[in-house]
Amino acid sequence: MSTAVFFDLDGTLLEFTKPYREVIEATLNACLDRSTAALVETYNENFYEAFTAIEPEPYRHGMRAVRAEAESDVAPEALVSELYEREVAMTTVSDGARKLTESLAERHHLGVITNGLTEWQRAKLAHHDLLERFGTVVTSYEAGAHKPDSAPFELARERVDADTYVMVGDDYEADIEGGRQAGFVPVHLDRGVSGGTQVRDLGALSNLLDSLA
Incomplete structure (x- = not known):
């Protein structure tokens, strides 16, 4: 059989190897030079909204919202790339x-x-x-x-x-x-x-x- x-x-x-929230915080610190509870929450809310709906590029959706709230000119793609590397490495x-x-x-x-x-x-x-x-x-x-x-x-x-x-x-x-x-x-x-x-x-x-x- x-x-x-x-x-x-x-x-x-x-x-x-660590809570996922710490991966998000490290990503924001690396790319924006700062991380706040509000920015992490903004990312999570927008990511999961897109992810739950099976929308394309949910990570980018979350990081675009972070970029806007932080009033940063860092490209969302740079934030996503940093998160990608950190998420893979933390397993x-x-x-x-x-x-x-x-x-x-x-x-x-x-x-x-x-x-x-x-x-x-x-x-x-x-x-x-x-x-x-x-x-x-x-x-x-x-x-x-x-x-x-x-x-x-x-x-x-x-x-x-x-x-x-x-x-x-x-x-x-x-x-x-x-x-x-x-x-x-x-x-x-x-x-x-x-x-x-x-x-x-x-x-x-x-x-x-x-x-x-």
Whole structure:
């Protein structure tokens, strides 16, 4: 029986080395020589407004609003470029996750289903030399809707023919409920809770997958 194992990206395969707010603050300090709570909030509000609606270039949408509020002549593209580099660099992959996914790739088709822009999400995988390990990368921007909508999961099914589809993620609503509704076997990565289809860490995933065979 063939099994396709899909992972969420941010917070599951990749962990963050610092709060994302600090990445925004560092970006504004680097480009504008200042960062205030109001500017960070302006960025977040405008970014998420565009991101939620799957509008093109949500990062630029957020930074244009920051630029206007700060009355700066710094190009929005410069702010976005700085944020891009910092967002990619602030992610990390544990040794356990590397070893596990290397082992799983020998037995299963591995993929990623992630809410985000294709270029940014694939860049994170490439930064950690993981892009080739995951044969299928599906982003919500490609699918036209964010998890838990069924569209990203359906697109993954279209790209991979398997008997069983598994979704591993840390976000209960987006990954677990979304995956379950789409017919995936959901595995909740909850580092504080165990039991049922929950696992504390990715190292516990191998045995669970073997039980599905």
